[in-house]
Amino acid sequence: MQLRQSWWIAGVLACAGAPASAQAIAPPPWPATHGDPPALAADPVHPLKLGPLRVTLYASTLADVQRAVGAGALTRHGKGTEALDWLCYTLVDAEPAQRIWFTSSELAGGNKIDGVTAIELAAGERAQASCPELPAKFRPVRFDDGLWLGALSPEQRRAMAIPAQGNATWGGLYRGTIGALDVLGTISVEVRRSRAIVIHAAHTAQS
Numbered sequence: 001m002q003l004r005q006s007w008w009i010a011g012v013l014a015c016a017g018a019p020a021s022a023q024a025i026a027p028p029p030w031p032a033t034h035g036d037p038p039a040l041a042a043d044p045v046h047p048l049k050l051g052p053l054r055v056t057l058y059a060s061t062l063a064d065v066q067r068a069v070g071a072g073a074l075t076r077h078g079k080g081t082e083a084l085d086w087l088c089y090t091l092v093d094a095e096p097a098q099r100i101w102f103t104s105s106e107l108a109g110g111n112k113i114d115g116v117t118a119i120e121l122a123a124g125e126r127a128q129a130s131c132p133e134l135p136a137k138f139r140p141v142r143f144d145d146g147l148w149l150g151a152l153s154p155e156q157r158r159a160m161a162i163p164a165q166g167n168a169t170w171g172g173l174y175r176g177t178i179g180a181l182d183v184l185g186t187i188s189v190e191v192r193r194s195r196a197i198v199i200h201a202a203h204t205a206q207s
Contacts, residue, residue: 043174050069061113063111071132073088075130082106086104088130090133092133115203118149149197162191171188181206187202
């Protein structure tokens, strides 16, 4: 089955631009794009490590993460093809504090995790009931390739073609196969003064 030729999954994951309730904290939408994103030669989406916990997009489930962490409120927003389920956690000991969402779109059945969004928070932001503190045993948090919020290494800046102290939004889309599955990986990293302040990553597969 051929995958669609646009950031269709990003549009689905962006449907939670408004909270499902007064208490829920929805993930921020992906940045607006014009046309297809740049094609990437390798899959940019890697498993996410939370201390000893390894989360693989389109394999791990929201229930897996909630059960392992022992905290987190499952939230749903929207209906039908626009439905989005998520878990949210706050990293209060980061400087500045950070927030991470694990999302599951209708494309993943509202169960498999097919997206991760992470942001640096403004000063004074705290954990909330719908987005509790991530326990210390599940830190540090970062992707297998070392990417995470905060200062980028010189190697990461070169890979993204971002100069020192530069501002940019880097990203792209990868289409490939794993066995009999067609794979689509998308990523967007907002960089300000060589710091990653927002990361969106999504991964899906079809037979």
